[in-house]
Amino acid sequence: MAPLRFGIVGCGGIAGLHARTFRDGLERDGTAQLIAGAETDPERREAFGTKWSLPMHDSLESLLARDDIDAVAITSPSGLHAAHAIQVVKSGRHALSEKPLDTSAERAAAAVAAAKEAGVVLGGIFQQRFNAGVQKVRRAVQAGAFGELVYVHCETPWYRAQSYYDSGAWRGTWDLDGGVLSNQGVHMVDRLLWLAGDWDEVLHSVCSLGKFRNIEAETLGVATVRLKNGAIATITGTTLAYDGLAQRVLICGTNGSAAFHGEELVTFKTREPFEEMKEATENASRTTDTDNKAADPLALSSNQHEANYRDFIAVVREGKESLIKPEEGVRVVALLNAIYAAAGAGPYTG
Incomplete structure (x- = not known):
């Protein structure tokens, strides 16, 4: 089976952990592949693309215009998670959001409803x-x-x-x-x-x-x-x-x-x-x-993030019930x- 192809939006600190999860685990056995990223800040966009050897886009809209993306990992600021998830699911792609699903319960609920309406999977990171x-x-x-x-x-x-x-x-x-x-x-x-x-x-x-x-x-x-x-x-x-x-x-x-x-x-x-x-x-x-x-917000192992990703991918591929x-x-x-x-x-x- 071909790997599930991911984009990633929001390429600040936590996005590096997600990229490492792909390179150290998911890509090695062909489960998933990180294809491209989207980041509005020019310096972060260039740094992330260079570090992980990825083509980069200056907006989520541009990322979603690609035809080689099956799902998008959302690692933007928390208050943008629901809005970005809604954009992703309305494009027919699956979405996996970092914690929390949003800062507003109303917006978070709207994202869940949009995914159901689109018939795609919305997942969350609670590794x-x-x-x-x-x-x-x-x-x-x-x-x-x-x-x-x-x-x-x-x-x-x-x-x-x-x-x-x-x-x-x-x-x-x-x-x-x-x-x-x-x-x-x-x-x-x-x-x-x-x-x-x-x-x-x-x-x-x-x-x-x-x-x-x-x-x-x-x-x-x-x-x-x-x-x-x-x-x-x-x-x-x-x-x-x-x-x-x-x-x-x-x-x-x-x-x-x-x-x-x-x-x-x-x-x-x-x-x-x-x-x-x-x-x-x-x-x-x-x-x-x-x-x-x-004391260090990025002192995280990627092991449990990898397990979280594999759970999400199994929901997409096999229709299994998610742990989250x-x-x-x-x-x-x-x-x-x-x-x-x-x-x-x-x-x-x-």
Whole structure:
């Protein structure tokens, strides 16, 4: 079978990880090929094209005019994800969006609807779902091994200097980025909801906007949320914790509990015996101490991104059910919007 041919739009920092995912994995076995890129900024466009030996375009429209593109990876600023996805799916191509699906739940939902109408696949990047420990906890929760969930928690105590926000005019803005919860903490929010269940209401929220950094959105956020199953969730994050600590997730139930330190499952206890931890596959590895995402936004392994891509490609090629449904991407953004609305922060009204 011929490789699925991808374009990529938005060629800033994270796009390099996507390109590496193709070159180090997907292209080696003929699963997929990165054909061309699109970037509006001339310097980034030239640098990306030179580094990865790709023909480059100055707009998504120009990229979509090609006849050798089957799908497009969307790595533009967060607030453009839905608009770019809609353009892609309306052209008849499949779309794979980096996290989050957008900064606005309304726009994210419109992208999902457009993909359904066009009859193509819209996928999302939540690569941490492919971690072996995360998958074990999900199996245990779904099997009832944790009993009734009572308390869940996620936190992102990271560090970003002002220079990080100054590196792009979109960073820290409400429309294109959001703050620590929407950007750095979004994987933790997704992990919490994927493991513990959907959210019901935001009970309380506090967001400190531009605290110690010159940005619109929050550098510190704390929220208390009730889930539909009755459990209480706490969600916290900051980009002011010098020089960055590991993210954590806690899942606590009446018959079992689990704790993650970064992506490593450090505690797993159930009242009744549950399956032993399966060895991580080559596409589902743990984060190591050298992957210092807490201080370096590009300190990422491509292993789980590769697993995420392979899942997406299997949906396109085989019609299999994805581990990441686009509606779940909308759910995450809707919760983030509701947290901001409860804090009286930003333009969101829930």
